[in-house]
Amino acid sequence: MFRPPPRASGYLHIGYGEDLALVQTRTERASLAVFAILLAVFPFVASPFELDLACQVFIASIGALSLMLLTGHAGQISLGHAGLIAAGAFTTGILAREINAPFWITLPASALTGIVLGFIFGLPSLRLRGLYLAVSTLALHFIVIYLGGEYETKRGFSTGIVVDPPRFAGMKLTDGRAWYFVLLAAAVVSLLICVNLLRSRSGRAWQALHVRETVAEALGISVARYKLLAFVISSGMTSVAGCLFAYYRGFVSIEAFDLFLSIQYVAMIIVGGMGSLLGALLGAAFITVFPYLIEALLRLLPNVQKLAGEIFAVNYAAFGVVMILFLIFEPLGLVGIWHRVQNYFLLWPFRYKPLTGARK
């Protein structure tokens, strides 16, 4: 796991409030303000395509953050993330279709489905570790997908379920900009939930059981309870992301949630950087934008007509290459690169690293 380098100097706190504040220095406040303004201005200058991309990034961020909680912090491997997103999306789709439920019913219902499934996904973790746990989540993914497919065929929605846009006080949410702010808010709330979970008792318990379960148990942490908690919270958040995905796309089909999506989410936290929430956000943005980036690059090439039909194959191959490159050459991910750049400027004009272990 990566720890950020020690700052150039410590900060003096003379109250608990200051110590608990999320944003501590003037520079941080200023950069946050600039970032917030940029995010607020973005939808008014962006094209509809860029707006759609940003919305996809926000949805992916929620999923990546929750997977980061589970894998990066609690240390429980999951290869069934797409199954949980599918569960949220299908709960929304089915409820909206069958009983015409409004979003304030489908959203909590999706979260509840996620929580229940998270409990089920988490049960094997009490007995299995590492590879065997990964395999059991993989199996559960296939079962969830099977159940969704079964529903689609039995009810005659073999191509997928159409979900009407949600209504806020009689207004339909269809505008791209409105969606942008709704999804941005959802992503920010998820980020705050994760940050606060991680700096409280549960977060410390997860870190402990990630490093060594026996020691965690000896420290008085109920390993079973906190493992299940990690699965339940992570799955609940993931299912909410699935619900938002269903409403945003207006369409739910089992084809969208194949194993490749699970792998994409795992790739997000790997590419972003294990054990860092910033990494989850960076990874989500990178992996979501990546296929469009490849497409744009391909368009620059001559005789692109030949490749036009095979663009998804190029995406596949490029995705595999990028994942391999990160795993072999940059296991710390984008966040590792970011910290290295930060370090360079913090230490300038010196070039050596700060003493390792200075603030562990």
Added chain:
Amino acid sequence: MDSGSPPSARPGMTTRARVGQSLLQLVVNIIVLGSIYALIACGYVLIYRVSRVLNLAHGELMMLGAYLVLATASLFNGHPAIALAAAALLSLLAGALVYVFLMRKMTGEMVLAAILTTVALGILIRGVLILIWSAQQQYPAQALGVTNPSFSLFGGARISFWSAVLVATTIAVYGTLLGFLRFGRWGMRMRAAGQNPLLAAQRGINLHGVYALAWCLSTLTGAFAGILMALDSGLTTSMPVIGLKAFPAALVGGLDSLAGALAGALIVAGAEVLLIYYVDPLLSDVVPFLVLLAMLVVRPWGLFGTREELDRV
């Protein structure tokens, strides 16, 4: 979040299993499907037993072997035997290349990192294969100029020629591998490396050589399965699904037991064929994983596997 997956087609086995009418036909179907799973599963077992890496690219490597037949068929036009041998040889080489250029760098890394590297490799292979041969269904049997006659067995059951070859190949591969691991010099080295890599290296065993050999053999047996399946019922890019479905067979038998993989394959195939026939054909894709979950609850280390410490995060 466009997944961009290739159009998925149901594997050929399912439809054939559904057609089966007599009880005897069901038995034949179980044996054929079990042979497929067993032939694929021994690849998982070989690599896991020797290097404790789960190779999730096995399905794609198997598909690679089948596509290589298409390439060699046009190269050695009119000589199916030479083309098949060349394809098998090339896939052996592919296994060695995968180890030397990729998995060698992952030795000693976290289990998750090694698994994900194989996953990424699988995605890469799939992308490259689609780029070269497109996602459409291919018929290597036509390219080779061989036919696939179907034989009548006793009691009205039928079996196609290449399925019969597949069953025979599975028996031969298992016989050879079991003998090789038991009596062969390199087989003994492989067992030693699997038991305790540190001690094995201390005794002068070339660990990299042993690991590379495991990857070669695994890819070769996988390619056998891929080639024979493609000759039997055509070749699409959804073949890795079958590779993934064979993984439960390896785990049910015990990930480090070759004989276990055989038993596991028959159990999984039996459950799959019977449930498809008597309950619901849609179950085809989940049955192996249901069996897998049941096994993980009861005996995570499998029927014949050694009860290792399941602590390798």
